[in-house]
Amino acid sequence: MSATTKTLDELAEQGYKFGFVTDIEQETVPPGLSEDVIRLISAKKGEPDWLLDWRLEAYRHWLTMDEPAWAHVHYPKIDFQAISYYAAPKSKKDRPKSLDEVDPKLLETYDKLGIPIHEREILAGVAVDAVFDSVSVATSYKSKLAEKGIIFCSFSEAVHEHPELVRQYLGSVVPRKDNYFAALNSAVFSDGSFVYIPKGVRCPMELSTYFRMNAQNTGQFERTLIVAEEGAYVSYLEGCTAPMRDENQLHAAVVELVALDDAQIKYSTVQNWYPGDENGKGGIYNFVTKRGMCKGRNSKISWTQVETGSAITWKYPSCILKGDNSVGEFYSVAVARGRQQADTGTKMIHMGKNTRSTIVSKGISAGFGQNSYRGLVRILPSAENARNYSQCDSMLMGDQCGAHTFPYIDARNATAQVEHEATTSKIGEDQIFYCNQRGLSTEDAVSLIVNGFCKEVFRTLPMEFAVEAQKLLEVSLEGSVG
Amino acid sequence: MLTIKNLHATVDGKPILNGIDLTIEAGEVHAIMGPNGSGKSTLAKVLSGHPGYEVTAGEVLYKDGNLLDLAPEDRAREGVFLGFQYPVEIPGVSNVYFLKSAVNAIRKHRGEPELDAMDFLTLIKKRMKLVHMDESLMQRPVNAGFSGGEKKRNEILQMAVLEPALGVLDETDSGLDIDALKTVAGGVNALRSAERSFLLITHYQRLLNYVVPDYVHVLIQGRIVKSGGKELALELEQSGYALFRDTEAA
Numbered sequence: 150m151s152a153t154t155k156t157l158d159e160l161a162e163q164g165y166k167f168g169f170v171t172d173i174e175q176e177t178v179p180p181g182l183s184e185d186v187i188r189l190i191s192a193k194k195g196e197p198d199w200l201l202d203w204r205l206e207a208y209r210h211w212l213t214m215d216e217p218a219w220a221h222v223h224y225p226k227i228d229f230q231a232i233s234y235y236a237a238p239k240s241k242k243d244r245p246k247s248l249d250e251v252d253p254k255l256l257e258t259y260d261k262l263g264i265p266i267h268e269r270e271i272l273a274g275v276a277v278d279a280v281f282d283s284v285s286v287a288t289s290y291k292s293k294l295a296e297k298g299i300i301f302c303s304f305s306e307a308v309h310e311h312p313e314l315v316r317q318y319l320g321s322v323v324p325r326k327d328n329y330f331a332a333l334n335s336a337v338f339s340d341g342s343f344v345y346i347p348k349g350v351r352c353p354m355e356l357s358t359y360f361r362m363n364a365q366n367t368g369q370f371e372r373t374l375i376v377a378e379e380g381a382y383v384s385y386l387e388g389c390t391a392p393m394r395d396e397n398q399l400h401a402a403v404v405e406l407v408a409l410d411d412a413q414i415k416y417s418t419v420q421n422w423y424p425g426d427e428n429g430k431g432g433i434y435n436f437v438t439k440r441g442m443c444k445g446r447n448s449k450i451s452w453t454q455v456e457t458g459s460a461i462t463w464k465y466p467s468c469i470l471k472g473d474n475s476v477g478e479f480y481s482v483a484v485a486r487g488r489q490q491a492d493t494g495t496k497m498i499h500m501g502k503n504t505r506s507t508i509v510s511k512g513i514s515a516g517f518g519q520n521s522y523r524g525l526v527r528i529l530p531s532a533e534n535a536r537n538y539s540q541c542d543s544m545l546m547g548d549q550c551g552a553h554t555f556p557y558i559d560a561r562n563a564t565a566q567v568e569h570e571a572t573t574s575k576i577g578e579d580q581i582f583y584c585n586q587r588g589l590s591t592e593d594a595v596s597l598i599v600n601g602f603c604k605e606v607f608r609t610l611p612m613e614f615a616v617e618a619q620k621l622l623e624v625s626l627e628g629s630v631g
Numbered sequence: 632m633l634t635i636k637n638l639h640a641t642v643d644g645k646p647i648l649n650g651i652d653l654t655i656e657a658g659e660v661h662a663i664m665g666p667n668g669s670g671k672s673t674l675a676k677v678l679s680g681h682p683g684y685e686v687t688a689g690e691v692l693y694k695d696g697n698l699l700d701l702a703p704e705d706r707a708r709e710g711v712f713l714g715f716q717y718p719v720e721i722p723g724v725s726n727v728y729f730l731k732s733a734v735n736a737i738r739k740h741r742g743e744p745e746l747d748a749m750d751f752l753t754l755i756k757k758r759m760k761l762v763h764m765d766e767s768l769m770q771r772p773v774n775a776g777f778s779g780g781e782k783k784r785n786e787i788l789q790m791a792v793l794e795p796a797l798g799v800l801d802e803t804d805s806g807l808d809i810d811a812l813k814t815v816a817g818g819v820n821a822l823r824s825a826e827r828s829f830l831l832i833t834h835y836q837r838l839l840n841y842v843v844p845d846y847v848h849v850l851i852q853g854r855i856v857k858s859g860g861k862e863l864a865l866e867l868e869q870s871g872y873a874l875f876r877d878t879e880a881a
């Protein structure tokens with residue numbers, strides 16, 4: 150069964166169940182984290198014992214760990230016992246019944262972004278019966294993928310349908326004990342996506358969570374695993390430009406990518422979670438661990454991210470370049486405005502011979518936003534002739550914001566070539582006035598300048614996504630200058 | 632076309648323009664000369680609506696409307712073009728894309744259809760010949776890494792493409808070698824027409840050998856102290872501004 154139809158069925162089922170008051174209690178786990186809660190989550194999902202043990206092991210280790218404090222972000226201490234770790238999809242009756250009940254400001258943003266009406270309903274959490282368009286699209290796509298032997302389903306489904314693959318690769322790139330938030334995710338992860346591209350297959354379309362939009366309630370602890378076998382290729386798009394309604398303040402996702410010999414994985418993200426109000430209240434805390442393993446020779450992993458949302462972003466999509474001649478890429482645009490704080494960057498770990506990595510990071514700070522680039526380039530002794538090129542540009546709008554750069558370079562092989570370039574620029578009144586004087590409005594001037602600044606990153610996005618991302622940036626930065 | 636009446640303006644509270652009166656008819660070329668700090672560039676900035684300058688008194692009528700009521704972009708769309716003394720660099724935005732955006736913003740304002748890429752390229756190629764500009768400059772970011780001469784040529788190219796009703800050129804001749812000066816002047820001359828007016832702001836008479844003005848005005852301490860024909864520029868070249876300064880002091 151496809152992920153979409155399954156989720157819809159679940160929704161329909163629960164909608165029915167929720168007709169009985171007594172059932173509601175059973176679907177809600179009270180706040181707090183303990184081994185019992187983890188057992189309950191695992192049982193609800195009907196997971197095999199090995200996975201429960203895997204979760205428990207992660208949890209026990211998490212208990213011994215301390216929350217990291219090295220990032221250049223400040224937020225009140227998170228009370229992990231105050232969070233509910235399992236929530237079934239919301240009942241229809243709790244949700245807005247039509248767009249009339251949705252915050253007009255949100256609708257205005259959808260309008261600016263040009264989001265189709267029926268998608269607005271889903272994004273705003275309106276209780277729609279079924280979205281026929283996306284279901285049929287998703288179903289036809291699924292059969293096309295199945296013909297090629299490609300697996301694209303929810304993580305939970307993969308646990309049941311393809312347990313051997315999940316067991317082989319889960320935690321192989323981001324170990325359970327990797328870091329505080331990855332350990333937490335490993336203990337309590339809710340759902341996510343699973344992708345498997347068989348040997349020699351080139352995935353014929355961009356895979357997108359967009360087609361599983363109904364599954365957006367996968368919750369705050371998303372887990373994604375993508376495996377590309379020898380010579381396989383896949384491009385995966387995550388997220389959506391539309392601001393999404395979400396009551397969960399803490400998000401701690403884990404994404405693992407595995408590329409075998411000659412395989413290529415391209416992973417593109419547009420993140421636009423709620424950033425909080427003008428005082429920084431109520432925004433999403435986004436603590437994400439994303440890592441790809443170039444396991445085979447000549448393999449390649451590219452990360453592209455456009456991060457405009459969330460109150461706190463803590464995210465370092467990384468590549469372990471294990472196979473000889475493997476290539477890692479990281480292209481990023483991160484925006485911090487209002488009271489947003491972003492600490493993001495990448496790690497490129499060179500292990501194999503002739504491995505190459507490219508880092509292009511564009512940080513935009515506006516309002517009171519604080520934007521930090523944090524990157525590590527590590528060349529291990531085994532990595533003969535490794536090369537890295539890093540470019541790290543910051544743009545400031547206004548005089549209350551900040552841009553910070555923390556590049557770490559650790560080269561332990563004398564044949565390595567590592568380059569790092571950094572610039573900081575400011576959108577000046579003079580630039581705006583120059584554009585005004587040529588007939589451009591201030592808004593058009595800002596978007597022209599910002600898009601010019603981000604061009605190198607947008608170029609790496611799939612065409613449609615690039616257009617959306619450009620628009621998103623315009624809307625996000627509206628009113629930041631002048 | 633343009634009537635300036637008793638214009639006063641300040642920067643950071645400091646008075647710079649102290650009552651300017653000037654009328655420019657369609658098709659006329661006026662030159663404003665004056666020593667450093669006399670308010671020449673301020674006049675250019677005030678006419679184009681730079682937010683750093685405050686008009687404290689007076690009015691500016693342009694095409695039967697009050698120019699000072701318009702936002703800077705609307706002044707540009709209505710045909711007021713400022714050739715910058717120091718053209719601003721915009722990294723990452725190609726010259727050709729910038730100019731296309733500007734042309735289309737102005738066309739949209741006039742209710743004309745936007746130009747597509749092909750039509751635009753045809754237009755721009757024609758205009759580039761006017762200023763002898765290398766085509767490769769069009770793909771480079773706006774003014775970034777341009778030489779002084781290239782920047783000024785780029786200003787004239789923009790003016791040629793945007794076809795303003797009033798071109799205000801703020802020290803377009805400064806920092807140019809003689810060949811570049813001739814090219815820039817040639818561009819301005821080619822754009823002269825019965826409908827189009829120019830206000831040339833300059834330190835030196837040199838430019839006026841190539842772009843011959845109808846009127847020359849001497850600006851001292853924020854006021855026009857003398858107006859005359861093109862011969863006034865030659866006079867100034869010989870005697871300097873001292874004479875007028877004395878007049879002012881007395």
